[in-house]
Amino acid sequence: DAGVTQSPTHLIKTRGQQVTLRCSPKSGHDTVSWYQQALGQGPQFIFQYYEEEERQRGNFPDRFSGHQFPNYSSELNVNALWLGDSALYLCASRNWADRDGYTFGSGTRLTVV
């Protein structure tokens, strides 16, 4: 049973560029959340998707956007990259009915130079 799959695992981008990160949730999960984890910090909530709609958003600018597809997979897009966007981006999935059953992927390490 595959867990949460994220791609790519590592990425290097230049300031001002745009990036798209991808997430496939664990089998049976229909809800996907994205988190940003800066070095030495705990993860920070970006947003959550359920039924292809953004359900809640954290304190992140509009440069961060997302999408959920009918197969429950999700994308995180970041426009106009800043150096400060360098972080580990984590995807977490769960079943909407199970509030506590989060499963995290291994993340995408984004470096902005």
Next chain:
Amino acid sequence: TQLLEQSPQFLSIQEGENLTVYCNSSSVFSSLQWYRQEPGEGPVLLVTVVTGGEVKKLKRLTFQFGDARKDSSLHITAAQPGDTGLYLCAGVRGAQKLVFGQGTRLTINP
């Protein structure tokens, strides 16, 4: 503003010693979770505590939720090098998001 404060942020002890990590907040959460994260990996859920005063045990790890559901602790008995890692507490807010502490980086020396 960090809604969940973990202490200590760093802890290095010898194998066989006991330790306690604390997670404190001024806010009430519907439940609280503890995760362990290895380098290059995502957090892995260890336990969820829901009821005020609840105590859960996972082998040598004991988790407690405060009576007011604002704080929690993780106690490890007879620590082993395999316990090394980043321990994160996370408060569950409604059905939408996890609010994480900044983590406790634990190193167990052989």
